[in-house]
Amino acid sequence: MTNVPELFGSLVFGDAAMRERLPKDTYKALRKTIQDGKPLDLEVANVVANAMKDWAIEKGVTHFTHWFQPMTGITAEKHDSFISPTPGGGVIMEFSGKELIKGEPDASSFPSGGLRATFEARGYTAWDPTSYAFIKDGVLCIPTAFCSYGGEALDKKTPLLRSMEELSRQAMRILRLFGNTTAKRVVTTVGPEQEYFLIDQDVYEKRRDLIYTGRTLFGAKPPKGQELEDHYFGAIKPRVVKYMEELDRELWKLGVLAKTKHNEVAPAQHELAPVFTTTNVATDHNQLTMEIMKKVASHHHMVCLLHEKPFDGVNGSGKHNNWSISTDDGKNLLEPGASPYENAQFLLFLCAVIKAVDEHQDLLRISVASAGNDHRLGANEAPPAIISMFLGDELSEILEAIADGSAYVGKEKTEMEIGVKVLPHFFRDNTDRNRTSPFAFTGNKFEFRSVGSTFSIAGPNVVLNTIVADELQQFADELEASEYFPETVAKIIRRTVCEHKRILFNGNNYAPEWVAEAEKRGLLNLRTTPDALPYFVRQENIDLFTRHGVFSKTEMLSRYEILMENYAKILHIEAMTMLDMAKKDILPAALKSAADLAGAILEKEKAGLTAKTERALGAKISALADSLSAHIEALEAAAEAEEACAEAPEAAAFARDKILPAMADLRADADALEMLVPKKDWPFPTYGDLLFSVQ
Ligand code: ADP
Ligand code: MG
Numbered sequence: 001m002t003n004v005p006e007l008f009g010s011l012v013f014g015d016a017a018m019r020e021r022l023p024k025d026t027y028k029a030l031r032k033t034i035q036d037g038k039p040l041d042l043e044v045a046n047v048v049a050n051a052m053k054d055w056a057i058e059k060g061v062t063h064f065t066h067w068f069q070p071m072t073g074i075t076a077e078k079h080d081s082f083i084s085p086t087p088g089g090g091v092i093m094e095f096s097g098k099e100l101i102k103g104e105p106d107a108s109s110f111p112s113g114g115l116r117a118t119f120e121a122r123g124y125t126a127w128d129p130t131s132y133a134f135i136k137d138g139v140l141c142i143p144t145a146f147c148s149y150g151g152e153a154l155d156k157k158t159p160l161l162r163s164m165e166e167l168s169r170q171a172m173r174i175l176r177l178f179g180n181t182t183a184k185r186v187v188t189t190v191g192p193e194q195e196y197f198l199i200d201q202d203v204y205e206k207r208r209d210l211i212y213t214g215r216t217l218f219g220a221k222p223p224k225g226q227e228l229e230d231h232y233f234g235a236i237k238p239r240v241v242k243y244m245e246e247l248d249r250e251l252w253k254l255g256v257l258a259k260t261k262h263n264e265v266a267p268a269q270h271e272l273a274p275v276f277t278t279t280n281v282a283t284d285h286n287q288l289t290m291e292i293m294k295k296v297a298s299h300h301h302m303v304c305l306l307h308e309k310p311f312d313g314v315n316g317s318g319k320h321n322n323w324s325i326s327t328d329d330g331k332n333l334l335e336p337g338a339s340p341y342e343n344a345q346f347l348l349f350l351c352a353v354i355k356a357v358d359e360h361q362d363l364l365r366i367s368v369a370s371a372g373n374d375h376r377l378g379a380n381e382a383p384p385a386i387i388s389m390f391l392g393d394e395l396s397e398i399l400e401a402i403a404d405g406s407a408y409v410g411k412e413k414t415e416m417e418i419g420v421k422v423l424p425h426f427f428r429d430n431t432d433r434n435r436t437s438p439f440a441f442t443g444n445k446f447e448f449r450s451v452g453s454t455f456s457i458a459g460p461n462v463v464l465n466t467i468v469a470d471e472l473q474q475f476a477d478e479l480e481a482s483e484y485f486p487e488t489v490a491k492i493i494r495r496t497v498c499e500h501k502r503i504l505f506n507g508n509n510y511a512p513e514w515v516a517e518a519e520k521r522g523l524l525n526l527r528t529t530p531d532a533l534p535y536f537v538r539q540e541n542i543d544l545f546t547r548h549g550v551f552s553k554t555e556m557l558s559r560y561e562i563l564m565e566n567y568a569k570i571l572h573i574e575a576m577t578m579l580d581m582a583k584k585d586i587l588p589a590a591l592k593s594a595a596d597l598a599g600a601i602l603e604k605e606k607a608g609l610t611a612k613t614e615r616a617l618g619a620k621i622s623a624l625a626d627s628l629s630a631h632i633e634a635l636e637a638a639a640e641a642e643e644a645c646a647e648a649p650e651a652a653a654f655a656r657d658k659i660l661p662a663m664a665d666l667r668a669d670a671d672a673l674e675m676l677v678p679k680k681d682w683p684f685p686t687y688g689d690l691l692f693s694v695q
Contacts, residue, residue, distance in 0.1 A: 002249060009255035011059070011135040013052050021051040033129050035328070036184070037165070040129060045097030052133055053082060053095035056140040064095060066103035066125040067141035069156045070110040071562050073456050075287050076146075078105045079139055100142060101127045110146075112154055113558030113565075123148050128157060131284045134254050143284055152555050156458035157283070159550050163465035164188060164279060166548045170469045171325060171333070171349075173476035177485065178345045183327035188465055189445075191276030192286045192457050193260075195317035196293055197268045197305040198240060200693035203685040204303040212577045213570075214307035214454075215372070217663070218586070220671040221313050222688035224267075234263045239300060239694055240270065247272070247296045254292070256285045265381075266315040267691045276322060276445075279465070283458045286319075290454075302694060308452040309375035311687060316376040317453035321460050324445035325349065325468070335444040344489050347402075351496035352475060353446065354389065356467035357439055358503035360544075361387040361524045362535035363467060364439070364448070367460040369529040369563070371570040373452035378527060381510075383438030383450045385532075386518045386525045388505040390437035396506060403497040436509035466550050529567045530652040536560050564648035571655035571663075575639045578663055582632050585683035586670050590625040593677045594618055621676050628669040635662040 009016070018027055026047045033040045040048075056064070065077040084094040103125040110123075125144035133142045146155035153159055164187065171186035204210050209217040236244065244261050251258040257275035264271050272293075274285065290306055297304040309316040325333040333349050357364065364387050368377065376382040391399070434440055438450045451460050475492055482488040502521040507514065518525060526532035535541065537560045545551040551559070597618035601611040638658045645651035674682055685693070 004252060007249065008252045011253045012255040013055055013133040013140075014255060015132075017055055018048075018051075021055060023047065026051075030129065037130075040101065040127075042097050042101070045101050045127075047097070049095045049097045049100035052100065052140065053093065056135060057082070057093055059135055061135055061138055061140050062093075063138070064099070064140040064142065066105065066127075066144040067136075068105075068125050068144045068146040069283075069287060069456060069458065070146055070154060071113075071156070071559070072111060073156075073454065075291065076105070076110070077139070077141065078103075103142075103144065105146075110154060111562045111565075112148070113561035123154055128161065128280070130161075130278075131281050132255065134288075136254070136288070152552060152558070156456050156462075157280070159462045159555070160280060160283060160458045160465075162550045163462045163469070163548070166550060167325070167465040167469040167472070170472035170476060173480070174345075174348065174472055175327070175333075177476065177479050180327075183329055183331070185328040186325060186333070187328060188279045188461065189276045189324050189326055189332075190279045190282040190457060190461060191274055191322040191445075192282060192451075193271055193273040193320040193322070194286065194289055194293075195264055195269060195271045195319065195453050197266070197310050197317065198243065198270060198297060198302050198694055199268055199305065199690050201298070201301045201303050203690050203693045206685050207690070208581055209574075209577050210303075210305070210310070213574050214305060215310045215375075215574075216312065216687070216690070217574060217578045218581065218667055218670045218674070218684065219312065219687045219690075220674040222686065222691060224688070224692075236261075236263055236270075237695060239302070243296060243300045243302065244270075244272075246299065247293060250292050250296055251289060254285075254288055256289055256292075258289070264315065264317075266311070268694060269315060269317065276324070279323075279457075279461050283456065283461065286457050306454045308370070308372040308454060309379075311691065312375075314687075314691065315381050316379070318376065318382055318449060319451040319453050319455060319457065321448040321451045321457055321464075322442070322445050323448060323461065323464055332444050334441075334446070344486070344493075347493050348475060348489055349472075350395075350441075351493050352468050352471040354500050354503060355471045355496050356464075357387065357389050358500040359471075360463070360467040361503070362526065362532065362538075363463045363541060364450075364460070365524065365526045366532045366536050367463040368448075368450040368452060368455065369526075369532045370452055370455070371529060371567050371574075372454060373450075374528050376452065377450055383436065384509055384514070384525075385527050386509070386515065386523055387438055387450075387503075388509065388518065388523065389503050390434040390440040390506055391504055392434075392441060393506070395441065396504060399497045399501070399504070402494050403501060405494070434506060434509075437505070438509065462550060466545060466548055469548055470544060528656050530564070530649065530656050533560060533563055533567075533652075534649065536563075561648055564652045568642070568645075568648060568651035568655045571659050572639065572642065575635055575659050575663060578666055579632060579635060579639070581684070582628065582666060582670060586673065587625060587628055587632070589677055589681050589683050590621055590628065590673050593681055594621045594625060596681075597621065617676060621673065624669050624673050624676070628666065628673065631662065631666040631669055635659070635666050638662045 018030060022030065026044055029044045030048055032038045063079040063081050065079045067075055067077050070076050082093040082095050083091040085091055105123065105125060123146060125146050128143050128145055131143035133140060145158040145161065147158060148154055167188060168186040172183065175183055207216065209215065248258050257277060258272060259275045260273040262271055272289065276282065293304045306317065334346065336346050337343055365385060377385045440447045448460060451457065478492060479485060479488055502523065515525065537556055542553050542556055545556060546553055597614045601614045601618065604611040604614065642651055642654050642659060645654050674686065
C-alpha cells in the first residue's frame with residue numbers, strides 16, 4: 001500500500017519544503033515573488049538555493065539542471081554537479097543564488113528560426129519561481145524560461161507567462177468594474193487530458209517507421225479494429241494496470257495531480273487526466289507527464305506512442321485542453337453563478353471568449369497545426385480544421401433571446417424580459433455534451449479538443465490567453481468610459497452575440513454538411529499546416545501579439561519559420577523512412593514471394609498439375625511489385641526535388657502537394673502486398689500484431 005499523501009510531491013521543493021526549510025523572511029519574500037511576480041533579489045536567491053541544495057542532497061542528488069522548453073516541443077536539460085573545489089584539494093557541495101536564477105546553456109543547436117546569430121549562441125535560462133523545482137532521475141530540475149541575449153524568447157514558457165500576465169491585467173479591470181475589491185490577480189487554469197497508445201516493445205523494435213517517425217507509414221487494416229467499440233472504458237488489461245499504477249506513483253511524487261485513467265476508443269489506446277491547475281504549472285506538468293509515460297512504459301517492456309496518428313484508420317490521439325479563468329482566491333469566472341448579477345459578469349466573460357474565438361479562428365487553428373495533427377483534424381474522428389464553438393442548448397437559447405431582445409423562457413418556465421438592466425437567472429446545464437465540437441463549453445470551462453497529443457499546451461494557451469485578454473481590454477475600455485455600467489454591459493453582450501453568433505454551432509461537426517454550412521457562414525477552413533501558418537504573420541496578428549507584449553515581431557517571424565521548417569522536415573523524414581523500408585524490406589519480400597510462386601508453378605506443372613491459383617496470385621504480386629517499384633522512384637524524385645526548395649514555406653507546400661501524395665501511392669501498393677504475401681515472409685509486424693500486442 002502506498003501512502004499517497006506522503007508520496008505526493010515528495011520529489012518537489014514545494015510550499016511545504018520551503019516553509020520548513022527557509023528562514024521566515026526568505027520564505028515570505030519568495031512567496032511574494034511567486035504570488036505577485038515581484039523580482040527576487042540575489043540575497044534571497046542565495047538562501048533559497050542553499051536550502052534547495054540541502055534538501056536535494058538529502059535525497060541523494062548530486063547534480064542540478066535548468067529545465068526548459070525550447071521550440072523543439074520537448075524539454076531540455078544540461079546537468080551540472082554541485083561540486084566546488086576547496087583549497088585542500090577536496091570538494092564541497094555548492095549551489096548559489098546566481099546558479100539558481102540564471103543559466104547559460106550552449107543553445108546554438110536549438111531551433112531559433114534565425115533569431116540567434118551564432119556569435120550570440122549561448123542564450124540564457126531564467127528561473128520561473130511560479131513552477132516548483134523537482135527531482136527527476138536523481139537530478140534537481142529548476143523550471144526556467146529560455147531567452148536569447150537580446151531578450152527574445154527562444155522557448156514556449158516565456159510567451160505563456162507573458163500572456164497570463166496580460167490576461168490577468170485586463171480581467172482585473174473588468175472585475176473591479178463589477179465591484180470586486182478582493183481579487184489580486186486572475187489566472188487561467190488548465191486540465192489537459194492526455195491520450196496515448198501502448199504497444200509491446202518487441203513489435204515496436206521491428207518497425208523502423210515507429211522508431212524514426214512515431215507513426216506507422218505502412219500497414220493494412222487489421223481484421224478487427226475499433227468497430228465494436230469494445231475498448232472504450234473497457235476493463236484495463238493487467239499489464240496496463242501495472243503500468244498505470246507505476247505511472248500514477250511517479251507522477252504523484254512529482255506533484256502532478258494525475259486523477260483519471262481509462263481505456264480510449266481504439267485498441268491499445270488510453271487516457272490520463274490530471275486535476276486542473278494554473279496554466280503555467282499545468283504546462284510543465286504535462287511535459288513531465290509525457291516524459292514519464294514513455295519512461296515508465298520501458299519498465300514494462302512496452303512503448304508509449306504519443307503521436308497524433310500512429311495508425312491509419314484507427315482513432316488518433318488528442319489532448320483536450322480544458323481551460324478556464326479564475327481569481328487568485330479561487331472563483332471560477334466561467335461559472336454561471338446563482339444570481340443575475342453574477343450572470344452578467346459571467347455573460348460578459350463568456351462574450352469575450354465568443355468574440356475571441358470568432359475573430360481569431362486562424363490563431364486557434366495555427367496553435368494546433370503540425371504535420372502529425374493534420375492526419376487527425378478533419379478526419380472522421382477528431383474536431384475538424386474548422387473552428388466553431390459549442391455552448392449547449394440552454395446557454396444558446398439565452399444568448400439568442402438576448403440577441404433578438406425577446407423573452408427567455410427558463411427552466412422554471414418563468415418568462416424573463418431581457419431588458420437593459422435585467423439579465424436572466426439561469427441554471428448551469430452541463431448534461432448535454434457534444435464530442436465533435438473543437439471548442440465546447442462544459443459547464444464552467446471550455447474544452448479545446450483540437451490540440452494534438454504530442455503538443456506542448458503552451459502554444460494553444462498563449463493564443464487563448466492573448467485573444468481573450470484583447471477582448472477583455474476592449475470591453476474594459478468601453479465600460480470604463482461609460483456612465484451607465486449595467487446598460488453598457490447589456491449592450492456589449494447583445495452586440496457581441498449579434499455580431500459573432502456565426503461561430504456558435506451545436507450540431508455534428510463531423511458531418512459533411514457542416515463544411516458547406518461553415519463556408520456559408522464565412523468561417524475559415526484551413527485544412528493543412530502550410531495553409532494555416534501564413535496567417536500567423538499577418539499584420540493584424542503581429543499587431544495583436546505585440547500590443548499585448550506576448551511576442552515581438554521578430555519572435556513571431558522566427559516561430560513561423562521554425563514551424564514551417566518543421567513541417568517540411570517531418571515529411572522529409574517520413575519519406576526517407578518509407579523509402580528505406582520499401583526498398584530494403586517490402587520490395588524484396590514481394591519479389592521473393594513472386595519467385596517462390598514461380599518455383600511452385602514449375603514444380604506443379606512438371607507433375608502434370610495446373611497451377612491456376614499460383615499463377616493468378618503470382619501475377620497480382622508481380623504487378624504490385626512493379627507498381628511499388630515505380631512509386632519508390634516517384635517518391636525518391638519528389639524528395640530530391642524538395643531539397644531544391646530554398647524557403648521554408650515553399651518546401652512545406654511542396655511536401656504537402658508532392659511528397660504526401662507520393663507517400664500515399666507507395667503505401668497503397670505495400671498495404672495491398674501485405675494482404676498477399678505469406679505472413680512468415682512479411683518483414684514487419686502487422687496492425688493486428690501491433691494493436692493487440694499488449695495482453
Ligand atoms: P470529462 O471532460 O471527461 O467529463 P471533467 O469535466 O471532469 O471530465 O474534467 C476534465 C478535465 O477538466 C480535468 O482535467 C479537470 O481537472 C479539468 N477541469 C475541471 N474544471 C476546470 C477548470 N475550472 N479549469 C480548467 N480545467 C478544469
Ligand atoms: Mg473531456
